[in-house]
Amino acid sequence: TSSAKNAFNKLKGKAEKAVHRSLDQHVKLAVTGLSGSGKTAFITALVKHLTSQATDKNLPFFDVMQQQRHIATKIVPQQALTIPTFDYSKALSALLPLEGQPQWPASTERINTLRLAIKYRSDSGLRGHFAPQSTLYLDIIDYPGEWLLDLPMLEQSYQQWSEQQYALLQRSPRVEKAQAFLTALSELDLNAPVDENALSEIAAHYQTLLIGLKKDTKLAMLQPGRMLMPGELQGAPLLLFFPVAKFTDEIIAGSNLAHLKKRFDAYVKEVVKPFYSQHFRNFDRQIVLVDVLSALNEGAETLQEQGDVIKQLLAHFNYGETGFLKRLFKPNIDKLLFAANKSDHISSAHHKDLALLLDSLVHEQSNHLKFDGVKIETMAMSSIAATMPKQVVEQGKTLNCIYGKPLAESQWLTYLPPQPPMRILGKDEWPSHGFEFLSFAPMPSPDKQLKHIRLDHVMQYLLGDKLT
Ligand code: GDP
Known part of the structure; x- marks a missing residue:
């Protein structure tokens, strides 16, 4: 029915x-x-x-x-x-x-x-x-x-992190860019009672250094990661820390060093860890x-x-x-x-x-x-x-070119891009003029x-x- x-x-x-x-x-x-x-x-x-x-x-x-x-x-x-x-x-x-x-x-x-x-x-x-x-x-x-590059910080103390990062700053190409920060740092008395303004100023130097390294060298291992893109954390004390040159055996309570350590610990606990757990x-x-x-x-x-x-x-x-x-x-x-x-x-x-x-x-x-x-x-x-693929015949040879408008230019261009290497090259194998791949505007x-x-x-x- x-x-x-x-x-x-x-x-x-x-x-x-x-x-x-x-x-x-x-x-x-x-x-x-x-x-x-x-x-x-x-x-x-x-x-x-x-x-x-x-x-x-x-x-x-x-x-x-x-x-x-x-x-x-x-x-x-x-x-x-x-x-x-x-x-x-x-x-x-x-x-x-x-x-x-x-x-x-x-x-x-x-x-x-x-x-x-x-x-x-x-x-x-x-x-x-x-x-x-x-x-x-x-x-x-x-x-x-x-x-994600902050991950190692989860397992490091402020001292370990600081020693590692400071050593990195002594090497090329970082050292050439690090002078302003290093000079400011050398004027800081780590054992003196905390001077918040001085710490903020040096942190600003450190942030400028990281952002500059990122922009000019495309280096990637730059910590703390949130300093590059602080978003709503910009200016928050837990971002105002940096590596220091030498560690004293004893950290004096209330000193500049004590505050830097506190901020590092807070960054790891309040910023790095929650990203993983949440x-x-x-x-x-x-x-x-x-x-x-x-x-x-x-x-x-x-x-x-x-x-x-x-x-x-x-x-x-x-x-x-x-x-x-x-x-x-x-x-x-x-x-x-x-x-x-x-x-x-x-x-x-x-x-x-x-x-x-x-x-x-x-x-x-x-x-x-x-x-x-x-x-x-x-x-x-x-x-x-x-870009669009475009074949060009030159002296009887077919070249696989691309056609598009490079970002920095106003003209459209037919361009023969270099061939990327199939594996990592050693420094001595690197082509003497390096590589130059152009960037293009969307079509x-x-x-x-x-x-x-x-x-x-x-x-x-x-x-x-x-x-x-
Ligand atoms: P994000 O910072 O990771 O979000 O990167 P974006 O998506 O903003 O990309 C950064 C830039 O890379 C863009 O502005 C483009 O110039 C370029 N780009 C990204 N994806 C492509 C792609 O698929 N083809 C080309 N030609 N360029 C791209």
Whole structure:
């Protein structure tokens, strides 16, 4: 009878809903990288391709697209109410303006987040059978990679940190830039009663030094990380510390040194630790964007330091004897992707070299580390392609060039970019004129579509198994 049928349908509906609810999945995808590595552009592109360019033609290597199981993706209200929302519409309107030239969106300098609901048809098994549609809630969390470089501070005393950092400041290229700070520091009597103004002044010198090093040398191992991007902590006493030259055996209560130590301890306790306990340990997947080409532009030292940064990041997943993070909190992350970004700055014939170079940086660093249940992958990609490939025939030879508008110029240009090395070069192997990869402005797009290089591979690696 029809009423029995209705009742049955109602029941079936309820059952489906229940199954739905239990099969809906949540994934927290963390996006990091040093400032300028491309986090803002990556998230903008990821959201754009999922919400309005989600086709098998555009994302052929993303299974859910290729198999035409994607139904729709929407931005939905986030659950974490204390984290600022990633300003997607502002970033997108910079890249795809209604009028005028497209521009790169402004980088964000603090943690922020955005939630997507990805609706899809499951391909098989339990989920496919009971639930014609499933939803994957994807929380994207963007945070500065600089924050991760503070990790060693968790295990150091102020004295140990200070000695290590002070020694670094004695070496090139830091020492050349450090004179103002070192002079100011030499005038401070560590044992005298605290002089807050003097400490603030020297801290300001130290902050100027760190920001200058970052800008001029692209060096990365700069601590404390929050001094580079203090956000709401600017001027807070716990940021007003710096390394000192010599430690006295005894720290006199109320002295300058006693205050510096107190601030260091507070920074570790109130800033470094909470990031791990409130955020990091909840992440499921992590992409680390690496600007390998800019490091090559700077030279051998910066590339080497890029390797050190990777080592530092990998330490977060090291389960060996030095895996001290695990003793504090076990990270959840089971997939980690290092992506060499901005591969549209080189010709497509050399994408493989860029991937190999990043791979050699990661593997050189990870060889002696032990990972437990964490998959690590490297790729070369471009969230937003700002150039077009263009072949030029010169004296019978085909050259794989790129075409675009360099950031610093007003003219469009056909340009033959250098070939990146496939592995880390020693100082003596470095080309005498170094490398020069140009940066490009985003391309105008009359059809309001963004172009990418291998973003679909990235999506498949990070999310594919959650969308089956
Ligand atoms: P963030 O500081 O990590 O958020 O970095 P952004 O996303 O703001 O990127 C910094 C700069 O890198 C941008 O202003 C662009 O100039 C460049 N950039 C980022 N992603 C790409 C990309 O996919 N292709 C190209 N060509 N440039 C990019």
